[in-house]
Amino acid sequence: MEKANTFTGKKIDKARIISLEKGKIPPQAVDLEEAVLGAMMIDKKGIDDVIDILHPDAFYDTKHQEVYRVIYELFQNSQPIDLLTVSSQLRKNAKLDLVGGDFYLIRLTQKVASSAHIEFHARIILQKYIQRRLISISSEIIEHAYDETSDVFDLLDEAETKLFEVTQGNLKKSSEGAGDLVAQALKKIQEIGNKEGMSGLETGFTKLDALTSGWQPSDLIIIAARPGMGKTAFVISMAKNMAIDFKHPVALFSLEMSSVQLITRMISSETGLTSEKLRKGNLAAHEWEQLNVKVKSLSDAPIFIDDTPALSIFDLRAKARRLVSQHGVKIIIIDYLQLMTAGNAGGGNREQEISTISRNLKALAKELSVPVIALSQLSRAVETRGGSKRPLLSDLRESGAIEQDADIVSFIFRPEYYGMTEWDDDDHTPCEGQGEFIVAKHRNGGLENIRLKFTGHLAKFSDLEEGFSSEFQSKMNDTFDPDARIEPKDAFGLGNNDDDVPF
Numbered sequence: 001m002e003k004a005n006t007f008t009g010k011k012i013d014k015a016r017i018i019s020l021e022k023g024k025i026p027p028q029a030v031d032l033e034e035a036v037l038g039a040m041m042i043d044k045k046g047i048d049d050v051i052d053i054l055h056p057d058a059f060y061d062t063k064h065q066e067v068y069r070v071i072y073e074l075f076q077n078s079q080p081i082d083l084l085t086v087s088s089q090l091r092k093n094a095k096l097d098l099v100g101g102d103f104y105l106i107r108l109t110q111k112v113a114s115s116a117h118i119e120f121h122a123r124i125i126l127q128k129y130i131q132r133r134l135i136s137i138s139s140e141i142i143e144h145a146y147d148e149t150s151d152v153f154d155l156l157d158e159a160e161t162k163l164f165e166v167t168q169g170n171l172k173k174s175s176e177g178a179g180d181l182v183a184q185a186l187k188k189i190q191e192i193g194n195k196e197g198m199s200g201l202e203t204g205f206t207k208l209d210a211l212t213s214g215w216q217p218s219d220l221i222i223i224a225a226r227p228g229m230g231k232t233a234f235v236i237s238m239a240k241n242m243a244i245d246f247k248h249p250v251a252l253f254s255l256e257m258s259s260v261q262l263i264t265r266m267i268s269s270e271t272g273l274t275s276e277k278l279r280k281g282n283l284a285a286h287e288w289e290q291l292n293v294k295v296k297s298l299s300d301a302p303i304f305i306d307d308t309p310a311l312s313i314f315d316l317r318a319k320a321r322r323l324v325s326q327h328g329v330k331i332i333i334i335d336y337l338q339l340m341t342a343g344n345a346g347g348g349n350r351e352q353e354i355s356t357i358s359r360n361l362k363a364l365a366k367e368l369s370v371p372v373i374a375l376s377q378l379s380r381a382v383e384t385r386g387g388s389k390r391p392l393l394s395d396l397r398e399s400g401a402i403e404q405d406a407d408i409v410s411f412i413f414r415p416e417y418y419g420m421t422e423w424d425d426d427d428h429t430p431c432e433g434q435g436e437f438i439v440a441k442h443r444n445g446g447l448e449n450i451r452l453k454f455t456g457h458l459a460k461f462s463d464l465e466e467g468f469s470s471e472f473q474s475k476m477n478d479t480f481d482p483d484a485r486i487e488p489k490d491a492f493g494l495g496n497n498d499d500d501v502p503f
Helices: 030-042 044-050 062-076 083-092 101-109 118-145 152-168 178-194 206-212 231-245 259-271 275-280 285-299 313-327 350-368 401-405 470-479 488-492
Strands: 220-225 250-254 303-306 331-335 372-377 408-413 434-442 448-455 460-463
Touching (some): 030 101, 030 118, 044 118, 062 101, 083 101, 152 313, 206 434, 206 448, 220 401, 231 250, 231 259, 231 285, 231 303, 231 372, 250 313, 259 285, 259 303, 303 313, 313 350, 350 372, 350 401
Parallel strands (some): 220 408, 250 303, 331 372
Antiparallel strands (some): 408 434, 434 448
């Protein structure tokens, strides 16, 4: 039944009345925003507690966004922050009237008596902001999902990327001012200066770490070689060093070998027992004891192996995001690039597909802010080249885009593989049991050829000095001459070992 309006006497149609109770208001906490801003203007401690938690967009009220932006600006310039300085800066920015003038600022400071609980309040504000972002992202996903022309895999990747950004708190910005970037760079330089050791992730190879200062976040590192040179052996040795010695969580995507084969190689390298013995289980009593004792450190290591065959770049990105988010993975290793697929994003010929994969690996390194290492095959041009078989950048297989996208391009070279007994240097030093890590491109540093020790039967690379006793070094120095040199194994009295086969 329709009722008459008390004031006009007209009948009211209930069906046309909008019920506010059924409407939806974006998640917000305006009262807490007022309390946080007020506390920041009356107590310096409140600024220190909040400045790293919130950013201007986290505030729902646009007035509060402008006030916080000014507070942040004053903080970046090491200026005092109080009611007067905030008011003065807002006036200078022509935003004072927009926020409601001095009266509104005074009102904010009267909302609170101290900065007690300000961090708790700030985190609630951030939670409300994240809820609003999730609503916005979900709306975009729904809208695009209804578009029949959208590629479903591109849509899925875009959705996961945006959700990962929210999870990490690294929401995309359209641009950043030079002032902010300089401040960030100076802060990073100061942190590096105060930090002991490397600025990046240590590999366990002394000379390589000295050259690169460790693998740097956001870098794409290509390690290329011909089959049999020891690409997988190198990254296995490196991953083991990083996870066991430095406790860096490592993700290894193996497209060529199974996860059990990879971990068996790591066990061989860690215990000193050959892979052949481990495969056959033909161990003596003391070797079983050696295995059980030394494998403990490997079982506790933060190493995550994924052996999905023919992995697409789309699946890799999804898996990598989860590993970084859930396990705090610090470095991603792919063995190897040419076995990956570009999925629907590839198109065209194989060269274009490799270009797509390479470009996406670099984008992944930047997105996750972790170094990404991809192994790569070299073309057969190395084998047909006369004279030195050292690889060149032009030998990168299937795509020049690999060289363009990579921050570091390196090669593994073992002259012993080609039947050589000496290095092609001026001293003609022996090359048995050695390999060379050649840094051919280094976007942010120098180039160098780093020699490493290679133990074939253990599939292990290590520092060249490692494992050589002072007695052996003395014997080498006393007896060496170019025409009748003592080979390393002869000096140890071991003779030739047929188990030293390349990996």
